[in-house]
Amino acid sequence: xxxxxxxxxxxxxxxxxxxxxxxxxxxxxxxxxxxxxxxxxxxxxxxxxxxxxxxxxxxxxxxxxxxxxxxxxxxxxxxxxxxxxxxxxxxxxxxxxxxxxxxxxxxxxxxxxxxxxxxxxxxxxxxxxxxxxxxxxxxxxxxxxxxxxxxxxxxxxxxxxxxxxxxxxxxxxxxxxxxxxxxxxxxxxxxxxxxxxxxxxxxxxxxxxxxxxxxxxxxxxxxxxxxxxxxxxxxxxxxxxxxxxxxxxxxxxxxxxxxxxxxxxxxxxxxxxxxx
Amino acid sequence: xxxxxxxxxxxxxxxxxxxxxxxxxxxxxxxxxxxxxxxxxxxxxxxxxxxxxxxxxxxxxxxxxxxxxxxxxxxxxxxxxxxxxxxxxxxxxxxxxxxxxxxxxxxxxxxxxxxxxxxxxxxxxxxxxxxxxxxxxxxxxxxxxxxxxxxxxxxxxxxxxxxxxxxxxxxxxxxxxxxxxxxxxxxxxxxxxxxxxxxxxxxxxxxxxxxxxxxxxxxxxxxxxxxxxxxxxxxxxxxxxxxxxxxxx
Numbered sequence: 144x145x146x147x148x149x150x151x152x153x154x155x156x157x158x159x160x161x162x163x164x165x166x167x168x169x170x171x172x173x174x175x176x177x178x179x180x181x182x183x184x185x186x187x188x189x190x191x192x193x194x195x196x197x198x199x200x201x202x203x204x205x206x207x208x209x210x211x212x213x214x215x216x217x218x219x220x221x222x223x224x225x226x227x228x229x230x231x232x233x234x235x236x237x238x239x240x241x242x243x244x245x246x247x248x249x250x251x252x253x254x255x256x257x258x259x260x261x262x263x264x265x266x267x268x269x270x271x272x273x274x275x276x277x278x279x280x281x282x283x284x285x286x287x288x289x290x291x292x293x294x295x296x297x298x299x300x301x302x303x304x305x306x307x308x309x310x311x312x313x314x315x316x317x318x319x320x321x322x323x324x325x326x327x328x329x330x331x332x333x334x335x336x337x338x339x340x341x342x343x344x345x346x347x348x349x350x351x352x353x354x355x356x357x358x359x360x361x362x363x364x365x366x367x368x369x370x371x372x373x374x375x376x377x378x379x380x381x382x383x384x385x386x387x388x389x390x391x392x393x394x395x396x397x398x399x400x401x402x403x404x405x406x407x408x409x410x411x412x413x414x415x416x417x418x419x
Numbered sequence: 420x421x422x423x424x425x426x427x428x429x430x431x432x433x434x435x436x437x438x439x440x441x442x443x444x445x446x447x448x449x450x451x452x453x454x455x456x457x458x459x460x461x462x463x464x465x466x467x468x469x470x471x472x473x474x475x476x477x478x479x480x481x482x483x484x485x486x487x488x489x490x491x492x493x494x495x496x497x498x499x500x501x502x503x504x505x506x507x508x509x510x511x512x513x514x515x516x517x518x519x520x521x522x523x524x525x526x527x528x529x530x531x532x533x534x535x536x537x538x539x540x541x542x543x544x545x546x547x548x549x550x551x552x553x554x555x556x557x558x559x560x561x562x563x564x565x566x567x568x569x570x571x572x573x574x575x576x577x578x579x580x581x582x583x584x585x586x587x588x589x590x591x592x593x594x595x596x597x598x599x600x601x602x603x604x605x606x607x608x609x610x611x612x613x614x615x616x617x618x619x620x621x622x623x624x625x626x627x628x629x630x631x632x633x634x635x636x637x638x639x640x641x642x643x644x645x646x647x648x649x650x651x652x653x654x655x656x657x658x659x660x661x662x663x664x665x666x667x668x
Contacts, residue, residue: 319473320510324524324572325500334527338514 197385204377204386211373212393215359218287218369222294223355229299234306235332251303258300263361267293271365290362298355305347309340342412349405353398360394370394422485423448424580424611425470430479432465432635439465441635442479447580447613452606454622454643455615457632458658463615464507466632467584470613471504484579500528503573504582507589509565511557511572517544518553521572529576536575543571547601563594567601574605581605583614619662623647631655 145153182188236244236251258266270293275284283289313336321331341348363372370390377386423446432440439462447453455463468474470481472488472495481489488498511520521540525531531539544550547567549560557565566586573581583602587595599621606612606625616622622629622643629646631639631654639652650656 316506316508316510317512319468320506320512322496323471323473323499323502323504325496325528325576326524327496330527334523335512339512342514 194384195388197383200377200381200383200385201389204374204381204389207373207377208370208386208390208393211368211370212390212397214287214367214369215356215362216397218291218294218359218362219356222291222298222359223352225295226298226302226355229295230302230306231337233299233303234310237303237307238310238332255300255303258296259304261297263293263297263358264364266297267361267364269293270296271362286365286367287362290365290367294355294358294362298351298358302348302351305344305351306340308347309344310336312343313339345408345412346405349401349408353401356397356401357394360390421449423482424451424484425613426480426482426485427466427470428480428482430466430469430481431477432462432469432474433477439635440469443632443635443637444479445630445637445640447611449611450609451627452610452612452614452625453628453630454626455613455630455632456617456619456622456646456658458661461632462635463632464584467504467582467613467615471502471582472498473504496528500576501579502582503576503578503580504584505566505569505573505586507585509557509562509569509589511565511569513557515556516553517549517555517557517560517568520557520568521575524572524576540571540575543574544568547571548597561594562590563597566590566594566598570598570601570605579611581610581612583612583616585615585617587616587618619647619659631658633658 233251233254236247237255239248267290271286271289274282274289310332317335317339318331321335322328326334360369360371363369363375366372368376370393374386374390378384425445425447427443427445429442429444430440431438431442443462443466445453445466455466457463465474469476469489472481476489479489480487483498483501486498487493488495511517512523515523518537518540521543522531522533522536525536525539526533541550541553544553547570549564549567549571552560552564552568557568560568566589570586586602587598590598595618599618602612602614602621603625614622614626624643626643628640629643630637631646631650631652633654639646639650639655646655647659650659
């Protein structure tokens with residue numbers, strides 16, 4: 144049974160919150176109308192609408208852009224998995240201790256330094272145009288495969304560093320506890336360190352995943368007909384920039400679920416482990 | 420007398436120029452409870468970590484059932500199967516449920532099938548009074564409960580020797596009792612225990628032998644009533660006087 148005092152306080156809080164909702168709605172409406180009127184009355188607006196937001200052209204270009212996006216999604220799926228696996232291997236190599244592992248450790252360090260520093264566009268040209276020019280047997284000459292390979296090379300270096308940060312953030316006492324139970328170094332890494340490390344770096348990983356979603360569009364510079372290339376073709380045909388806007392918006396839509404997924408994942412972990 | 424379960428012989432451990440253990444020798448026999456006392460920095464924890472091979476020795480030997488496990492040719496992972504250690508800060512695995520924490524070593528190291536490991540773990544958790552918390556995650560438990568899980572985890576593969584490293588030091592005063600009660604039970608049931616502690620009253624009641632460590636040297640060793648009651652060495656007397664003044668004995 145709540146007291147008279149508490150009931151009165153709750154009523155006051157409710158009335159305050161109703162009032163703030165009303166104020167928020169009102170100010171948003173005023174702001175939206177002001178922006179809308181300003182834009183619509185600006186002298187260049189009809190031309191902007193004509194060449195950037197042309198509904199007819201958007202509709203006409205959509206099928207080929209969607210077809211291109213399907214290619215981006217397939218590249219994303221394959222590259223994403225490859226990057227995760229390879230980055231874990233590189234990160235594990237960099238955390239190896241002991242003189243025997245020096246060559247592997249050095250190799251991983253050099254790899255990360257090199258491919259993190261190299262501009263992605265140069266890497267794409269080198270892998271996409273340079274490798275086939277060598278005319279070696281066994282080198283694929285499919286631009287999608289080559290572009291994907293360049294993305295994997297670059298992103299593995301980034302993601303390996305994210306994993307390494309996670310691995311090193313796990314307190315040494317966790318390793319001591321695992322070793323004291325008789326677990327060897329490999330099982331300690333796999334069962335105790337990595338699960339905690341991956342959870343901690345999940346937001347950073349998803350951030351890199353969003354970046355990869357967009358950068359999958361870079362395979363278009365090699366000539367692969369993906370969403371970006373399809374938009375470019377449509378743009379040239381209509382001499383109108385709307386197809387770029389369409390392709391851009393589709394990439395944005397692709398990124399949104401990843402962000403929501405990251406939030407949901409964080410909340411789930413918090414609930415289960417009781418937060419810190 | 421039979422061979423001791425644990426025999427520490429002339430163990431030296433240095434961190435740079437700082438000598439933490441300066442030739443410590445100590446035997447622990449089967450069913451014996453030995454407590455190590457001494458001020459902070461006297462080397463108690465380092466001694467236990469050396470025994471568990473978590474630290475590399477700079478000299479001396481650690482023998483477990485007569486086998487020199489400090490020999491670099493001995494696989495430390497195998498040697499550790501004979502020992503269980505409980506840490507001051509619990510060190511439970513936060514991403515695993517209580518049950519998974521306890522069954523990890525039996526399943527992964529000792530090859531016990533999951534259902535059998537879980538049956539044993541539930542028995543063990545029942546014994547430490549946490550049978551109903553098996554599915555919880557460690558961070559949902561109080562410090563005393565976490566430490567009892569850590570003890571169950573160390574017991575899950577029936578080690579010959581149990582090492583307890585100041586296991587009540589990180590606990591709120593009202594939670595110390597529940598953990599000490601559990602250790603007392605283990606002592607009575609005949610476990611072989613080497614325990615570093617600040618709980619002098621507990622050492623007096625439960626220990627078969629108390630050793631006093633000072634500046635990395637084992638200064639005095641004997642039955643609790645002697646070491647804590649009529650210490651011979653002036654350093655021991657000084658240490659105990661300070662403890663008594665702090666109201667801890």
